[in-house]
Every structure is written in C-alpha cells, then in structure tokens.
Amino acid sequence: MSIETPALGTANEFIARHIGPREGDIKAMLQLLGHEDIEALTANVIPDSIKGTSVLDLPAGQGEAEALAAIKAIAAKNQLFKSYIGQGYYPCHTPSPILRNLLENPAWYTAYTPYQPEISQGRLEALLNFQTLVSDLAGLPVANASLLDEGTAAAEAMTFCKRLAKNKASQAFFASQHCHPQTLDVLRTRAEPLGIEVVIGDERELSDASAYFGALLQYPAANGDVFDYRALVERFHAAGALVAVAADLLALTLLTPPGEFGADVALGSAQRFGVPLGFGGPHAAYFATRDSFKRDMPGRLVGVSIDRHGQPALRLAMQTREQHIRREKATSNICTAQVLLANIASMYAVYHGPQGLTRIANRVHQLTAILAEGLSQLGVTVEQAHFFDTLTLATGARTLDLHAAARAQRLNLREVDAVRLGLSLDETTTQADVEQLWALFADGQALPAFADLAATVASRLPAALLRQSAILAHPVFNRYHSETELMRYLRKLADKDLALDRSMIPLGSCTMKLNAASEMIPVTWAEFGALHPFAPAEQSRGYAELTTELEAMLCQATGYDAVSLQPNAGSQGEYAGLLAIRAYHQSRGDDQRDICLIPQSAHGTNPATAAMVGMRVVVTACDARGNVDIADLKAKAEEHQERLAALMITYPSTHGVFEEGIREICEIIHANGGQVYIDGANMNAMVGLCAPGQFGGDVSHLNLHKTFCIPHGGGGPGVGPIGVKAHLAPFLPGHAQMARKEGAVSAAPFGSASILPITWMYIRMMGGDGLRRATQLAILNANYIARRLEEHYPVLYTGSNGLVAHECILDLRPLKETSGISVDDVAKRLIDYGFHAPTMSFPVPGTLMIEPTESESKEELDRFCDAMIRIREEIRAVEAGELDKDDNPLKNAPHTAHELVGEWTHRYSRELAVYPTASLVDGKYWPPVGRVDNVYGDRNLVCACPSIEAYQDA
Numbered sequence: 001m002s003i004e005t006p007a008l009g010t011a012n013e014f015i016a017r018h019i020g021p022r023e024g025d026i027k028a029m030l031q032l033l034g035h036e037d038i039e040a041l042t043a044n045v046i047p048d049s050i051k052g053t054s055v056l057d058l059p060a061g062q063g064e065a066e067a068l069a070a071i072k073a074i075a076a077k078n079q080l081f082k083s084y085i086g087q088g089y090y091p092c093h094t095p096s097p098i099l100r101n102l103l104e105n106p107a108w109y110t111a112y113t114p115y116q117p118e119i120s121q122g123r124l125e126a127l128l129n130f131q132t133l134v135s136d137l138a139g140l141p142v143a144n145a146s147l148l149d150e151g152t153a154a155a156e157a158m159t160f161c162k163r164l165a166k167n168k169a170s171q172a173f174f175a176s177q178h179c180h181p182q183t184l185d186v187l188r189t190r191a192e193p194l195g196i197e198v199v200i201g202d203e204r205e206l207s208d209a210s211a212y213f214g215a216l217l218q219y220p221a222a223n224g225d226v227f228d229y230r231a232l233v234e235r236f237h238a239a240g241a242l243v244a245v246a247a248d249l250l251a252l253t254l255l256t257p258p259g260e261f262g263a264d265v266a267l268g269s270a271q272r273f274g275v276p277l278g279f280g281g282p283h284a285a286y287f288a289t290r291d292s293f294k295r296d297m298p299g300r301l302v303g304v305s306i307d308r309h310g311q312p313a314l315r316l317a318m319q320t321r322e323q324h325i326r327r328e329k330a331t332s333n334i335c336t337a338q339v340l341l342a343n344i345a346s347m348y349a350v351y352h353g354p355q356g357l358t359r360i361a362n363r364v365h366q367l368t369a370i371l372a373e374g375l376s377q378l379g380v381t382v383e384q385a386h387f388f389d390t391l392t393l394a395t396g397a398r399t400l401d402l403h404a405a406a407r408a409q410r411l412n413l414r415e416v417d418a419v420r421l422g423l424s425l426d427e428t429t430t431q432a433d434v435e436q437l438w439a440l441f442a443d444g445q446a447l448p449a450f451a452d453l454a455a456t457v458a459s460r461l462p463a464a465l466l467r468q469s470a471i472l473a474h475p476v477f478n479r480y481h482s483e484t485e486l487m488r489y490l491r492k493l494a495d496k497d498l499a500l501d502r503s504m505i506p507l508g509s510c511t512m513k514l515n516a517a518s519e520m521i522p523v524t525w526a527e528f529g530a531l532h533p534f535a536p537a538e539q540s541r542g543y544a545e546l547t548t549e550l551e552a553m554l555c556q557a558t559g560y561d562a563v564s565l566q567p568n569a570g571s572q573g574e575y576a577g578l579l580a581i582r583a584y585h586q587s588r589g590d591d592q593r594d595i596c597l598i599p600q601s602a603h604g605t606n607p608a609t610a611a612m613v614g615m616r617v618v619v620t621a622c623d624a625r626g627n628v629d630i631a632d633l634k635a636k637a638e639e640h641q642e643r644l645a646a647l648m649i650t651y652p653s654t655h656g657v658f659e660e661g662i663r664e665i666c667e668i669i670h671a672n673g674g675q676v677y678i679d680g681a682n683m684n685a686m687v688g689l690c691a692p693g694q695f696g697g698d699v700s701h702l703n704l705h706k707t708f709c710i711p712h713g714g715g716g717p718g719v720g721p722i723g724v725k726a727h728l729a730p731f732l733p734g735h736a737q738m739a740r741k742e743g744a745v746s747a748a749p750f751g752s753a754s755i756l757p758i759t760w761m762y763i764r765m766m767g768g769d770g771l772r773r774a775t776q777l778a779i780l781n782a783n784y785i786a787r788r789l790e791e792h793y794p795v796l797y798t799g800s801n802g803l804v805a806h807e808c809i810l811d812l813r814p815l816k817e818t819s820g821i822s823v824d825d826v827a828k829r830l831i832d833y834g835f836h837a838p839t840m841s842f843p844v845p846g847t848l849m850i851e852p853t854e855s856e857s858k859e860e861l862d863r864f865c866d867a868m869i870r871i872r873e874e875i876r877a878v879e880a881g882e883l884d885k886d887d888n889p890l891k892n893a894p895h896t897a898h899e900l901v902g903e904w905t906h907r908y909s910r911e912l913a914v915y916p917t918a919s920l921v922d923g924k925y926w927p928p929v930g931r932v933d934n935v936y937g938d939r940n941l942v943c944a945c946p947s948i949e950a951y952q953d954a
C-alpha cells in the first residue's frame with residue numbers, strides 16, 4: 001500500500017525521495033519473496049511477542065520546503081550575540097572553499113570510516129594531514145585522527161596515564177583548577193566508577209607529586225594565564241606520574257609546545273581551526289603522545305603503508321583494536337570519532353599554512369594585548385601578566401552591571417564569579433570590537449587611541465615560552481594557499497574515494513542511508529552554527545525548542561519515556577546508559593550489582609563500555625542459529641543473581657535476526673534484579689514496527705548517524721542519544737548548564753547540537769507513516785538481497801521463517817576451502833565492480849554482512865547482486881582451475897589504472913580485471929592504490945605525513 005500525497009499539498013512528498021524502490025519494483029521484489037504485500041512481509045519478520053509495540057504516532061510528513069521553513073522559524077529563536085566567553089569554544093571563520101567543497105559536499109560527508117583503505121585514500125590523506133598538524137603543534141611525534149571533545153579526550157588521557165604511569169600504587173589524578181570547568185566535570189564522571197580520585201587544585205601549591213599517577217594541566221590556563229610548567233612536569237615525572245596537557249592549538253603556533261616541556265600527552269579541541277561553534281559540537285578533539293606510548297593510544301590512527309605494487313598507501317593502523325576490541329583488554333570504547341571536523345581543521349591548516357596560522361595567532365594575541373592595555377588605562381584590573389587571548393578582569397561590584405550592559409549590546413562575556421569576568425578574543429575579532437569593549441568598561445572616560453596602542457604594546461607572551469621550533473614545514477601545508485589550488489586539492493582527494501554519492505555502501509550494522517540535502521541545509525545556518533554552548537539560555541530558545549521536540553520524537557520512535565541528546569557517539573550513549581543503570585542500582589542500595597552479561601555476538605564497544613563503568617563482563621553463548629542461548633543466559637543470570645547489574649543486547653541481533661525470545665530474555669534479566677540495555681544500533685529495523693522501550697528494554701542508545709540520517713562524515717560526527725524508561729530518567733547525563741548538574745558525559749550540554757537539525761528534518765519530512773515505511777523497505781531490501789544471493793553464498797542466519805531483518809550475513813568460509821579465495825579477496829574485488837565492500841568479518845570471521853537500507857533502489861540492489869554473482873562465477877572458475885589459484889582477478893584486486901599501462905603479465909585479461917561488466921565502461925571508479933599491505937603498515941608504524949625527502953624521492 002503506497003502512501004498518498006494530496007493533489008493540492010506536499011504532505012508525505014519526501015517519502016518517495018528518501019526511499020529507493022518504486023511501487024512497481026516493490027511488487028516485483030515481494031513476488032520474489034513470495035509475499036502478497038509489504039505488511040505481510042514485515043508481519044512475518046517481526047516476532048509475535050513484540051508485534052504492535054510501536055507507539056509511533058506522528059503526523060504526516062511535511063514537504064521539504066515547508067519543513068525548511070518550519071526549522072528556519074525555530075532557528076530564528078536563537079539569538080546571535082558576539083561571544084567573548086571562550087572556555088574552549090571560539091568563533092572562527094570557516095574558509096568559504098572549505099565550507100562549500102568539504103563541509104557541504106556529499107563526497108566528504110557521506111563517506112564511511114576508512115576501513116577499506118583502497119577506496120579511502122583521499123580522506124586518509126586529509127586525516128594524516130590532521131595528525132601531522134597536531135603532532136607538529138603539540139611537539140609530540142604521534143597524534144590520532146580525532147577524539148570526540150576536549151572533555152572526553154581529557155578523560156581518555158586520565159585512564160591512559162593510569163595504565164602507563166610507573167606510580168602503580170596511586171589511585172589519584174591531579175587536575176589543575178585552571179582547566180576548563182566542563183573538562184573537570186567529565187573527568188569526575190569518568191573517574192568515579194573506576195575508583196579514581198580526581199584531586200582538583202592549584203598546581204602552584206602542589207605539595208606531594210608522589211600522591212598521583214598522573215596530572216592534567218591547561219595551557220594556556222582557562223583564566224588566560226600562560227604558566228611555565230617545566231619544573232612541575234619534572235616533579236611529576238620524578239614521582240613516576242605522567243602529565244597530560246590540554247592545549248590550545250592556535251596558541252601553540254606561538255608558544256613552546258607541550259612535547260618540548262616534557263608533557264607525555266597533549267590533547268584538546270581543534271574547533272577554532274575553522275569549525276563552527278555549533279552550540280558545543282561536533283568538533284574534533286585531538287590526542288598526541290610520545291612514540292613509546294603509541295600502541296596504547298585511544299581512537300583511530302592513520303598510518304602509512306605500501307600497496308601490492310610497493311607504492312605508498314595509507315590505512316587505519318592497528319585496526320584490530322576496533323571492531324574486534326579484545327574484551328578483557330578493552331581500555332577505551334571510542335569508535336565513531338569526528339573525522340569530518342578533523343578534516344575541516346586539517347584543511348584550515350593546509351589553506352592558511354604556517355605563516356597564515358601564525359599571522360592569525362599573532363593578530364588575536366596583539367588585539368588581546370591592545371585590549372588589555374586599554375582596559376588598564378581605563379582603570380580596569382587585568383589579572384594576567386602573561387596571556388595569549390584570554391583575560392580575567394577584576395570588576396568587583398560592577399560585574400553584574402557590566403554583564404547587563406554587554407548583553408544590551410548583544411555581547412556575551414564570560415561569567416567567572418560575582419566579582420570577576422572573562423574575555424576571550426578570536427580570529428573574528430576586529431579593531432571595532434576592541435573599541436566596543438573599551439567603551440563598555442569606560443564608564444564615561446575617553447577611550448584610548450587604538451592606533452597609538454597598536455604601535456606601542458609589546459607581546460604579553462612569556463619570553464621564556466616563546467616557540468622556537470618551526471611549524472608545518474611539510475609541503476602539504478605550503479602548497480595550497482590560493483583558492484584555486486585548495487579547491488582542486490579537495491576535489492582530487494574526494495575523487496580518490498568512494499562515498500554514497502557514487503554507489504551504495506552496504507555496510508552491515510552501519511546503516512548507510514541517504515543523508516538528504518534538505519536535512520543537511522540547516523546545519524550550516526549561522527543561527528545553529530554560531531552559538532556558544534554556554535550562551536545564556538534566553539539566547540538559545542531555538543535550540544531548546546528543537547531539542548525538546550526531538551526528544552519527544554525519539555521517545556515515540558523507541559517507546560521510552562525520556563531521552564538525553566548529550567552523548568556524542570553510540571559508544572558514549574552506551575556509557576551514559578550503563579551509568580544510569582549503575583546509579584539506579586546504587587539509589588536502591590544495590591551497590592554490589594556490577595555484573596554485565598553480554599552475548600558473544602556483541603559489538604566490541606559493549607564490553608569496552610561495561611569495563612569503563614567498572615562492571616565485570618560475563619559472556620553468554622549464542623546457539624547454532626546465532627541467537628542468544630537462552631538456557632545459558634538464564635543460568636548465568638541466576639548464578640550471578642546477587643550481583644547482576646545489566647544485560648547488554650543488540651536488537652535485532654548483530655547477526656541480523658529478530659530473535660523471538662527477546663521478551664523472555666528481558667524477563668529473565670528483570671527477574672534476577674538486572675536492567676536491560678538494548679543496543680539500538682539496529683533501530684533501522686524497528687522504527688514504527690516495534691519499540692524496545694515497550695518490549696522490555698530499560699535503556700537504549702540510538703545512532704542518529706545510522707537510523708536517523710546524520711551522515712557518517714568519513715568516521716564521524718555521530719550522535720548517540722539514549723532513551724530510558726521513567727525509573728532511569730533521574731540518572732540521565734547532567735551538565736553545569738542543565739537542571740541536573742552531575743554526570744556530564746560530554747563537554748557540551750547537548751553534545752553535538754548543531755547536527756541535531758538533520759534528524760529533526762528527517763523525522764518531520766517522513767512523518768509517522770514515512771518512518772514506518774522506511775523500516776519496512778529496509779527489511780524488504782535486505783531480504784531481497786538475501787534471496788537473490790542465497791543460492792550463490794549461504795545466508796548464515798535467518799529467523800525461523802527463513803527471513804532476515806534489515807541486514808544479512810553471507811558465509812564465505814566454505815569458499816576459502818574450495819578455492820583459496822578469502823572474504824578479503826571478495827571485498828577488494830567488489831571495488832573493481834565499483835562497490836564499497838559490506839562489513840567484513842563482523843560479527844563472524846570469514847563473512848560479509850550486507851545492509852542495503854531503504855534508500856537504495858532496486859536497480860542499485862540488482863547491480864550489487866549481479867556483481868556478487870559474477871564474483872561467485874569467478875570463484876567457480878578458480879575452483880575449476882580455469883583461473884589460476886594465485887594469479888587471478890580476485891587475489892590481485894583491486895586493479896588500478898596504472899597497472900594497465902605497463903606490461904600485462906597476469907593470466908587473465910585486462911578487460912576482466914577492470915571491466916568485468918560492460919556497464920562499468922559508462923562510469924568506472926578507479927582505485928588510486930592497489931591492495932594495501934596491513935601487516936607492513938603495523939610493523940612500520942608511520943603516522944605523520946611522509947618526510948619531505950620522501951616527496952623529493954617520489
């Protein structure tokens with residue numbers, strides 16, 4: 001049954017834009033599956049025990065133009081004051097060519113995490129630039145390709161220090177009172193379950209460094225001071241402690257970098273490198289460390305390796321720590337990071353280059369020095385002798401009035417306390433701004449003459465800490481300074497990659513669906529982009545309306561009673577969810593409940609998260625059909641009855657099946673005193689059909705970057721909100737800016753707020769019927785693929801009705817036996833056919849997990865199935881000896897254009913190599929490198945841009 005659009009309106013019009021298959025296609029697909037209609041199919045897939053649990057009751061979908069007008073009206077309720085609040089968030093200019101060619105370009109934002117390096121060389125290069133940028137500025141040799149925000153990066157640094165410091169006896173971590181307050185809040189949240197004591201104090205008064213395993217310092221300090229930490233770092237080192245420094249990247253262009261004064265870790269936010277404030281996120285955090293610690297780094301690391309032809313090629317290094325996190329050793333749960341934002345920062349540095357960045361930093365500093373001097377002349381007490389861009393002013397009894405006067409002129413100053421306030425300048429500050437600030441404080445006095453001060457003020461950076469080492473000497477930061485060059489560089493990199501704008505990305509568990517342009521448009525509106533996260537509440541009424549509405553929409557989609565939008569990735573949602581469970585048990589005096597049952601098939605983040613909240617993981621078995629072994633689960637729940645805290649279970653399962661026993665499973669856990677965490681990564685199979693909050697879940701996270709259309713950005717951003725039943729609502733994450741102050745899991749109250757409009761737009765345009773329809777089509781598309789491919793590759797798991805949920809797993813292990821062809825070979829051969837491979841070897845080694853999503857048309861599904869069937873024929877030819885078992889198009893895949901021009905020595909034709917189907921002639925994707933050597937890359941770990949000499953050799 002199709003959903004009608006009224007003749008004189010646009011209601012529900014968007015649904016057919018979002019959904020791939022047309023009505024006629026749907027009929028044909030259903031016919032193949034032997035089902036009358038889509039209702040019959042989905043009724044057959046959803047187990048009876050949970051059927052009808054959906055509480056989704058939203059109005060019809062709004063047309064694109066109307067929805068954009070509605071969100072514009074919401075956006076208009078945000079008021080854009082000029083922000084001098086600072087505290088880790090600074091206005092900046094996103095260079096227009098980066099805005100247009102990267103941030104707003106689907107070639108960049110619709111890409112997936114670069115697990116398949118051959119089709120990801122462009123974004124890998126951009127990320128390697130980011131790592132080089134960070135490593136250079138921080139003065140530490142190894143940097144990762146982003147963490148989620150400065151607060152969580154600091155928390156990662158704390159546990160990193162705990163693992164690696166020599167002082168094993170200590171459980172205490174020193175955090176300077178000069179750190180940003182939101183960072184201290186996240187530290188407190190993360191430390192408590194691990195039994196770590198965070199001691200917040202003034203490092204200048206530190207008496208005994210040996211009490212600590214590690215320390216966190218802020219550079220420059222949150223109040224603006226630039227302290228010399230050299231002696232302090234030595235004291236910590238002498239006591240066997242490690243030191244992490246949260247540092248401002250722009251300031252580091254002028255100041256001695258943390259690595260040069262002995263820091264073991266540098267971390268922080270790259271926001272002010274061209275990323276909009278966005279009411280707190282998303283922004284890329286960075287993390288850099290010493291060479292000897294590189295294998296312990298959290299997050300993803302891009303490394304240099306070689307391809308099959310011995311040519312340099314990039315890849316994610318040490319990937320096995322991710323999807324395959326070894327449960328008992330997991331130390332961090334970070335998965336989705338902030339790739340798109342890291343790439344913006346990377347390109348900001350590429351565009352400005354070392355001189356440009358230094359010029360910006362100098363300008364910000366000089367304007368701050370001029371401002372300070374003028375304020376002093378006006379009789380205002382500036383507390384800092386040395387500073388970079390931030391001042392704390394002792395304003396005494398005038399403080400409240402000054403804030404009020406500032407607001408009357410649409411300016412926000414930092415609220416420090418009753419007698420002091422703060423000011424941070426930034427890249428956007430001008431002479432007129434400085435004069436406006438002087439006028440605010442002048443109290444009727446004549447203003448200083450800007451030109452006179454500009455000619456006379458000296459630098460207020462401490463002479464002993466002026467940076468001596470050069471920055472960004474690498475050619476990549478010195479080549480692309482004209483807009484023409486940058487535009488072409490971005491195009492060149494994008495052309496190397498395969499994103500959703502070229503072909504389907506059938507990654508199981510990742511839900512790579514359409515990220516519609518109308519959903520994306522509000523993201524770069526200033527009304528959403530230019531708001532500081534700590535702006536007064538009356539200025540963010542638009543955000544308040546948006547988030548309140550979105551929370552209600554997500555409650556309906558999941559059947560939960562309350563939602564927190566704060567977690568900024570699925571992993572963080574898991575963390576917030578388990579924290580809520582833990583706090584609930586504690587509130588009932590059940591402090592001993594610390595066991596988390598997790599089925600064997602779980603995603604790696606689940607056990608990692610359980611470890612982070614101090615829970616002990618007990619793994620439960622799966623049966624031969626991939627379902628939770630209920631008898632084993634029951635036995636373990638009963639065995640640990642006294643200490644059972646939670647079950648973490650993914651539904652539908654990571655095996656792509658709606659397990660029929662889910663209600664019974666939830667009941668067993670509840671009967672034994674535990675809470676049920678339903679991992680909602682697979683929510684795309686449920687919206688509008690069944691609701692985890694109604695069939696036994698107590699809490700779930702959603703990946704808005706899967707089910708709810710936030711693009712994956714090449715590996716982030718993401719949003720991982722959690723829904724909870726009412727009894728857990730009091731334990732949702734709090735924030736200093738919210739009613740509940742404790743339990744912040746992100747630095748900003750709404751995590752990655754500026755991308756929430758994407759999900760709002762999606763839900764608004766799809767409406768209740770459209771969302772339900774999307775789920776049905778996701779199930780149809782997956783079953784269609786499973787049916788078309790099952791005679792060629794066995795489908796590993798199905799429900800009792802022979803159907804799958806929204807994804808299916810193909811078992812390639814038997815082929816390895818008969819032909820020597822591995823799952824890797826098939827994945828790489830798909831590149832020759834123009835496809836991104838499905839998820840490889842998760843959750844079962846030697847398999848491919850395919851999730852087409854509802855957005856792919858029948859034509860695209862057929863193109864993919866045809867490619868898979870042709871590949872099976874090629875494997876058959878290997879089995880039959882018609883193709884050589886070693887020198888065949890599968891083992892040598894993917895084939896580059898460059899290979900074709902040399903002497904062709906293979907035992908198969910060039911045509912078979914690169915044009916295995918005639919249709920490819922019309923639109924061929926050429927991978928820029930051959931198969932990348934993973935082992936070489938991990939053995940010879942190089943995680944910054946190759947040296948200048950290497951470029952000269954090339």
Ligand SMILES: Cc1ncc(COP(=O)(O)O)c(C=O)c1O
Binds near residue numbers: 336605606679681703
């Ligand atoms: C089942 C499952 N749970 C959790 C996650 C973690 O989500 P994120 O990558 O947003 O941290 C994923 C991500 O792929 C997943 O597939």
